[in-house]
Amino acid sequence: MPIIKLDAIDSTNSYLRRLIHETEVSDYTIVQAKKQTYGRGQMGTVWNSEEGKNLMFSVFKDLSMHIVEFPFYISMAISLAVFKAFKTLNIPDLHIKWPNDILSADKKICGILIENVIKNKLDYTIIGVGVNVNQTNFEHLPKASSLKNITGIHYDLDEILHLILKYTKEYSSLLEHEKYDFVKNEYENNLFRKNKPSTFRDADGNLFSGFVKGVTKYGKLQVILEDEIVKKYDLKEITLMY
The missing domain is CATH 3.30.930.10 (Bira Bifunctional Protein; Domain 2)
Known part of the structure; x- marks a missing residue:
């Protein structure tokens, strides 16, 4: 090595x-x-x-x-x-x-x-x-x-x-x-904020709430939104706030 x-x-x-x-x-x-x-x-x-x-x-x-x-x-x-x-x-x-x-x-x-x-x-x-x-x-x-x-x-x-x-x-x-x-x-x-109410920021700077559910095999973040809708986000599309 x-x-x-x-x-x-x-x-x-x-x-x-x-x-x-x-x-x-x-x-x-x-x-x-x-x-x-x-x-x-x-x-x-x-x-x-x-x-x-x-x-x-x-x-x-x-x-x-x-x-x-x-x-x-x-x-x-x-x-x-x-x-x-x-x-x-x-x-x-x-x-x-x-x-x-x-x-x-x-x-x-x-x-x-x-x-x-x-x-x-x-x-x-x-x-x-x-x-x-x-x-x-x-x-x-x-x-x-x-x-x-x-x-x-x-x-x-x-x-x-x-x-x-x-x-x-x-x-x-x-x-x-x-x-x-x-x-x-x-x-x-071991994902940070998994299944906890969290705040996110989209590419336009808008804040919204959701729950981290997991990831896809392509690396997109799965977020549970209102009405139990699961949306997938790429790295450039969303930021998980602290």
């Missing part, structure tokens, strides 16, 4: 993508950085992090030998891998906020960016993970926290990296053995 450690880089996902184009990259190659100058999140957001205090890495996962019909199962599996690692560390009140943020109570402690590459079929994926570990100040980010803020413990970044990788391999194996229902059920069981 090659690990490339960098002091600073624009983005570990971008670095890994460039590396793939330049040379042959083995399965589970990891790029880890102390600092990202342009860390990226979902929907073009920027991931900001204090240098050396948090865990920022990307993983190359070869999928050429496997058939993954619905790419969102990769997102669910990786979310569960990080979730399980945090469970092992006894982080309390964990949830997965659709599509793949990890929360403790209602505070975001981890973001995941998955970039799939398709060549006739799904060929490989680049998994970017950013974990707030030992940073304690999140000015202007009221919904962010860290493992240290939550538990008071100062963590070894490499230990957390290897723990996440352990469970990434475990959940990847489940997909390889086509245990899709198991992965989906576990993901849905």
Whole structure:
């Protein structure tokens, strides 16, 4: 399991993508950085992090030998891998906020960016993970926290990296053995605000109420609206408010 450690880089996902184009990259190659100058999140957001205090890495996962019909199962599996690692560390009140943020109570402690590459079929994926570990100040980010803020413990970044990788391999194996229902059920069981009255914002900025029911195999969020109507929303169509 090659690990490339960098002091600073624009983005570990971008670095890994460039590396793939330049040379042959083995399965589970990891790029880890102390600092990202342009860390990226979902929907073009920027991931900001204090240098050396948090865990920022990307993983190359070869999928050429496997058939993954619905790419969102990769997102669910990786979310569960990080979730399980945090469970092992006894982080309390964990949830997965659709599509793949990890929360403790209602505070975001981890973001995941998955970039799939398709060549006739799904060929490989680049998994970017950013974990707030030992940073304690999140000015202007009221919904962010860290493992240290939550538990008071100062963590070894490499230990957390290897723990996440352990469970990434475990959940990847489940997909390889086509245990899709198991992965989906576990993901849905740990969804933030599931079956609770929640507020949502649509693409036009309008607020409405509903209940998170689950997700489709395509990754759309299922929301129960008035009169028990279930509507499916894509990532660009809806935001789950806290």
